[in-house]
Amino acid sequence: MKPIAVFRHSLTEGPGYIATYMKGIGRDIKVVAIDRGDVVPHDPTAFAGLCFMGGPMSVNDPLPWIPEVLALIRRAMDADIPVIGHCLGGQLMSKALGGAVDANPVKEIGWRHVTLNGAAAREWFGEREGFLSFHWHGETFSLPDGATHLLASDACPNQAWAIGKHLAMQCHIEMTEAMIREWCVGGQKEIRAASAQPTVQSAEGMQQDIEARVAALHAVAETAYAKWSEGLKD
Incomplete structure (x- = not known):
């Protein structure tokens, strides 16, 4: 079987739980x-699917690899290769399809509840009204033409959308305990700078009940990754 290409844009924002799920x-x-300078592949049909992770940069930054990634996403979707995006990855998907990525009114950093929007959302995230997800972003995407809105939070209404077998998320369902602890260390300056916003948790707050929270998030992720995996190519 062909591998799934996982695009890492920052050393600390690797595949996380999606790697565990796919191995399983x-x-x-x-x-x-x-x-680390890996070349963006040109041919999406070399892979069973494409997965885009998070990163501290903006999709609007003048980075040489961003136009190449946007073009790859469009080629993949045209070729019926499933694409999934987490946070920056979801923003890349939106921009690739003509959506806009702009500043959110507030930063969302830490654990925050998201709600499901209708039957389509339950297909991706299970028979639940909502769940506690992890967040770390200051920008938000608009929904591209043809997208179905799936998730919202009170601080950011566009948390996920789908088009067919393709899923874009603003929130982070891929988190592991180790990733959260590492981000809390590396993101101390950003947390302090935004601490006056009620949508920004302290590092201590993010790590409270972390084992139970991550386990519950993994249950949600498994539902979404199982749905996405149905479209993977051999």
């Missing part, structure tokens, strides 16, 4: 480490 169902992943 016998699918291989190939990390394309943009952060």
